[in-house]
Amino acid sequence: MSSEFTKTLFFYFLLFLKLASSPALAFTYLGFGGANLSLDGISSIASNGLLQLTNTTFNMQGHAFHPAPFSFKSDPVGKPLSFSTTFVFAIVSKNPKLNGHGLAFVISATSNLSTASPTGYLGLFNPDNNGNQNNHIIAIELDTIQNPEFQDIDDNHVGIDINGLTSVSSRTACYYVGSSGSFQNLNLNSGEPMQVWVDFNSEEDMQLNVTLSPVRMPKPHQPLLSSTVNVSRVLLDSMYVGFSSATGNAPTSHYILGWSFAMNEERAEPLDYAKLPPLPLDDAKRGTSKKLTILLPLALCSLLLLVIAPIAFVVRRRFKYAELLEDWELEYGPHRFKYKDLFQATKGFKEKELLGVGGFGRVYRGVLSASNTEIAVKRVSHESGQGIKEFIAEILSIGQLRHRNIVQLLGYCRRRGELLLVYDFMPNGSLDKFLYDRTAPNLDWNGRFQIIRGVASGLLYLHEGWEQVVVHRDIKSSNILLDSEMNARLGDFGLAKLYDHGADPQTTHVVGTIGYIAPELGSTGKATTATDVFAYGAFLLEVACGRRPLEAEVPAEQVMLVDWVLDNWKKGEVLATTDRLLGNDYSEAEMEMVLKLGLLCSHPMAAARPSMRQVMQFLNGDAAPPELSLVQWSFSNQYRVNSSVTISTEIVSS
Structure with missing residues (x-):
């Protein structure tokens, strides 16, 4: 007997032992009465067999896993096996206008997810491990919250998640109607039962299909999601299957009515809807008979109210939506x-x-x-x-x-x-979130530099490119909004002033945000393009250094950002002021140019500041910024305002 034959025989013997000791390749639960599931958190099984992952308790999570793991690999080479599953779920909110967090079908290397967050992470991850490749988790999320942190498309979507909640593929919840040849929207938070099918075919280019429909409807011919997903590195030899959910701050219950699962060449067995447990009646339905006995004596009063109610409704509606229109x-x-x-x-x-x-x-x-x-x-x-x-x-x-x-x-x-x-609407919100909110992704230097150029381009248009001069008067990171592609958009024109090209701007109240207000405004009260340039200079330093123009809880010499940067420039150590979150991952030439330009734009003398056209030339590399003079100027008194000028109460500390 050859050695190769002996090795092959030994391999199949081990494979036989493994299969003999592993669980069945398929199971079906028509309700979960008597089911030996592994439950944790607030998950429970009702007396009628209904699996309730979460109830209306705030900030809690629940998990339910099949007790034994499945082998998702066919051989030591690591080729994943095909699988399919279908389940019926329902999301019932105590207040239909408030969405709780959704639920997810999960394939996980462990059935212990107790370290997950009970809020925005569906009971799967937490802020520290979300996106970690060592999680070894595949999830099909049924998400009823739009979280920009995870780039959610809306608050009613289905997504395929790999090791984190930023879906590799997602789509608004809907199902394919064969007769019309189109997709029909579904509301995941409707309280009505719905069915999901998940099919993975390892033989056909790793195709993962997710299909959704209302309950009691045949499986649609066209899936909601169809994505090629290489799960070889995610799936281990032994994996658990189950469900996860979290409540967050909205009182919501998440139910599983039935579940079927199959491995390899098997297909998940169809669910017999007639044998699935019913959802619990809400309070209104549960108390119908009791309420009826109370309401009958009041029928006559109700009839009178029916006459009065339409009139009251019209009056109330007009008052509710009343507008001022002159x-x-x-x-x-x-x-x-x-x-x-x-x-x-x-x-x-x-x-x-x-x-x-x-x-x-x-x-x-x-x-x-x-x-x-x-x-x-x-x-x-x-x-x-x-x-x-x-x-x-x-x-x-x-x-x-x-x-x-x-x-x-x-x-x-x-x-x-x-x-x-x-x-x-700007889906990525304001820039200050990415600079100061440590739960938001860090913004790299290339992204920051493109934002700096984008804001400069917008300001040049306001100052020179339109039929009138537009002075924004409130340039700061919280007023820089980011579109879906992280392009900068200058927003919030509530304080803007217009005047004709060549005209002298009118005196007005000093408004804006402390730290961005040009010193000459205190004596002249005139908002000009130069005052916008000053604010843009403070903004440049803010983006490069990752801190606000004025901060109290720092050493005394760093309270005023512009003075701190200037002092370091004079000592030849200006790069020491850059945002520590950038590490060394930035262009030193670009960083020095931006810091230098921030100081030039923040000059206490308006005449010494460049125009926005010059700023664009510097940023585009069409001209070199002039050398900084090392005269001992200081910015420390730039916010003193002449006592004869009233600072508007609209000045807000950022």
């Missing part, structure tokens, strides 16, 4: 939004739609139902008296600006004591 506003018709449309777009200005809060108002995300367009709505308090007409005229003039680095102002609405400004 004769002079009729000329702005195309730019005037209805309050009702904005109210519905933002889901009633719910806190979950809140994008941010600043000194000039609260900003909400919205979707206009008529066009399915995403918008950002800023609510600003105002007094409907003298000056509001001029303010709106000026705002709508700014709405005519068209530039790739400027957020488009779409229009406005007035209601009672507030003004609502409507902008294009």
